[in-house]
Amino acid sequence: METVTAVIDGCKVEVAKGTTILDAAKTVGIKIPTLCYHPDQSIKANCRICVVEVEGVQLLQAACATAVGKDMVIKTNTMAVREARKTVLELILAHHPQDCLQCIRNQNCELQTLAHEYNVRENRFEHIDENLLLDLTSPGVHRDPNKCIKCGRCIEVCERVQTAAVYSKYNRGFKVGVAPVLNLGLGEVACINCGQCVHACPVGAIYENDQHEQVWDAICDPKKHVVCQMAPAIRVALAEEFGLNAGELEMGKIVAALRQIGFDKVFHTNFTADLTIIEEGNELLHRINNGGKLPMITSCSPGWIKYCEHFYPDFLDNLSTCKSPQQMFGALVKTYYAEKASIDPADIYSVSFMPCTAKKFECIRPEMNSSGYQDVDVVLTTRELARMIREAGIDIVNIAPEDFDAPMGMYTGAAVIFGATGGVMEAALRTVYEVVTGKTLQDINFTAVRGMEGIKEATVDLDGLEVKVAVAHTTGNARKLLDAIRAGEKFYHFIEVMACPGGCIGGGGQPYGTTNEIRQKRIDAIYDEDAGLPIRKSHENPAITQLYEEFLKEPLGHKSHELLHTHYTKRSLYPFSKEEK
């Protein structure tokens, strides 16, 4: 490896050729401030907060964009640098609402942190308030364009990672803004509600539709029987909200906290994740054996579903008709559980805790009312859950753990791994293999479908039946896969797609500022949890067996079709357009 040596603030550094000043400075413990920089994105160098002085160069250089040159003498803390940084900060702050106390990103905002670190006590520039309208058109993601600092990170993640390309800059100069086409709302364009722009945003300009007050209202309503479910990706990330590392929070503590908040029943989405595997596994075998449409593609990720409806409507028949675990759960709570517990489903208020902003859209889809009511009443993200726990004053780190309620709180390791990219595939393979071959799996870990690689492929031998599978996370990778299938370059039997990078653990509802590095830690925590569980195959979940015996009767049966399966809607790429309507 070719290296260069340079001096940063008097410290000698030796780094690989091409290393930026920003990264080189980190190696000697010097933190250069950034705003438009994002570790998972391209270099933009537009905020100019990271400028440094390079000896012999008249202009200040952006540390994020400038490679360390041979024998460069770099200074990160001179008068000129300090003046530039402070001025840039003041300029941004003066054109940004001053409501930090009310802001959803209070104490978790890159701009606020910098203002604190650089001791901005007064602003030399007069405050400008543009009074732009909030965008509340999407059920999942809201925007306050007044807070936008025009860094372009949301544009990049939407365009390059998700290839939904909802955002662009508009106008120029001081009037530049970031918005969907024609300055429409997110709810009016081909936005998939994935919420990855929320993680990209350094400030409070993009955030979830916060509905946690509605849940408090329901809890305080004595007539309501409030039940909740929780996705597998919640536990690993919720820990981060309370200062722990990914996965360090014990599941039982979350259960205890939810009871303390006042939920009448605390269940787990994992229960219906196991159910999904039974239904979806059977659907796959049915398609393979009866010449059905292949590849079959998973349907758990509502961001992916909406993406498919907008961008690849010709693949709608490829989508598994299985509802997502959340919606299966919702349908069963107001039927199976209501019956079992002798509660009028009209009195049940069903709350879903999800790592996902797209789930907020999914639960209000018109077809999601097969119980006769809206199956899931409200979806809260991991962040909103954390807010409720804090509001309730619960010391979740030290609370005594409790168990989930029966029967919909029982789950296997196969359900847990739904939270990570490749997890649904692996869970399905664990079950499908044993169902088809009648043999017990020697090694239940299908590592080929694990990990952060964008597209993963594997071939599984089911006693002579070769099943080709693929796993994609991010809709950008799904696009690549579908394009290859369309072009006839690839054939698969079964594909798992998750809209978010890393799968649900990287979802748009997870703690703010999720990066790929954090995603990897959550994935590790998910597989640790799976490995530690006594039952790791969905078809071995006794509560699921009981559910079929007591209620559903058989996979893909009449009741399943009524409650657990759904259909999809072709959507336009240009939903705003008169012509397309």
Next chain:
Amino acid sequence: MSLAKEQRIVLNNYDKINPASIDEYIAQGGYQALKKALTMSSAAIIDELKASGLRGRGGAGFPTWLKWSFTAPIEADQKYIVCNADEGEPGTYKDRLIMDKDPYRLIEALTIAGYTLGATKGYIYVRGEYPQSQQSLNTAITGTKAAGMMGKNILGSGFDFDLEVFSGAFAFVCGEETAIIESIEGKRGEPRIRPPYPGTVGLWGKPTVINNVETLANIPAILNNGGKWFASIGAVKYPGTKIMTLSGDVVNKTFVEVPTDTTLYDIIYGFGGGVTGGDFLAVQVGGNSGGVLPESLLNTPIDFDSMMAAGGSLGTGAVFVINDKRDLLDVVKNMAHFFTEESCGKCTPCREGCQRLYDFMVKVCDGKATVKDLKIANGLARVMNKSALCGLGQAAPTPVQTAIKFFGNKFEEKLLQNS
């Protein structure tokens, strides 16, 4: 009356020939340079340019030979030559004169550039405000093709070259060379981060050289008469001639092409015939990004380095004269406003800073600014100079900065007394 004389190189054919006629251009010696170039090696042409000392006429003053020498040796399946004809600096119309009155000269120059650089495709990025120049160039391109001097195997040399006129769409920032590239690629005209420089990674990722119209228009004469000849004209370090366009409070609102050692005084009082409507107060040289200079600097020769040393800049060669009956602060406010409209909005210092400098000037003009405001404006300007992403943002504070520097008394008169 001064002794300074006009010397026309790039405007040699101005009003002498029918701009649409290639025959008339050829009759004036046109296409001799191209013929000569096609017999020379790329290195030899670059050497000739080096000997000439030709430097950019668009504002940055970069040695042309050096720019070419980076790109010429690169092996690539495609390289591009782009002509920057997006002159948008207020008070400037030099490139328009060349494109309207002698388009073949520019085309010949671009063909030579293409040959030297190994670029088989060229674009002339003409500002959208100049439909007539686009038409003139398109006519000339058609004429050149008809005469067999553009297209495949030009004059039997084996060199293929094609040229296209590309219209801008009213964005001053697209005079910045990487913004031009973005614009041709069909994007918002936001300057790119450098490195990589366009010479290695330019249009569609290919090595691309971008030269200003006036710079290129010198090249045929340099090849015909030799680099030494050119180097002997005007200032030693910035040789040749420069077109200066006069506007504002000057008797002759005209243009002149003069050797680069001509002084500002000679241009304003000699060619310009002096100041009208009052006495001399200030002159802004180089367009809206240029400095607002006082009378004491009028003896400065116009060449790049002398202007820089004097605290101004040659820029595009626009000479905008302001008489002493004018409200200078109001004029500077107008200059500051220009950048609020024309900043691309990509980087913070320029996007926010241009607006703040304009707000400051409004406050000054309204008699509401304080000494503190002045200090803040100076600090902001300093930060913009040093940390804006591109040349536009770095130069945007110049009118305000130089006005404060050279006409501080005008500001002081207007500042709130008790501040």
Next chain:
Amino acid sequence: MVDSYTNVSVDKIIAEFKDVKSGLLPALHAIDEKYKVIPEEALVKLSQVFNIPVSQIYGVATFYAKFAVNQRGKNVIRFCESAPCHIAGAAELVAAFEKQLGIKAGETTLDGKFTLEFCQCVGMCQEAPVFTINQQPYFNVSIEEIPEILARF
């Protein structure tokens, strides 16, 4: 009124630039020339033809001052507001036009005939103040001449 656009005619204009590598801006110019506006339908068509996200086309169309996404009048009058025109009395000229047409700069007359806009230097500074009507420059116009000039449109 401006020629009303139809999808067919927008399609036809765009089709001409379909295979041009740098076709987006030329196509926008052609649409602008015909309609003085980039209609929503054109944003969609451009997105389809060039395979560029519609958001990005919106970003481009709003970046360049020549293009507008909101309807303009049939004739666009632009006043240079750069310094040489500014000191030559551009403001008086603008005020006279505003009075004559009963609209402010940035607005369009009710009959859809004229839009008044500001622009920056058009490179005709030898004859300031300058304004253009549909890109045709007018020099040294006295305020008395305005009605006669407008009557030509």
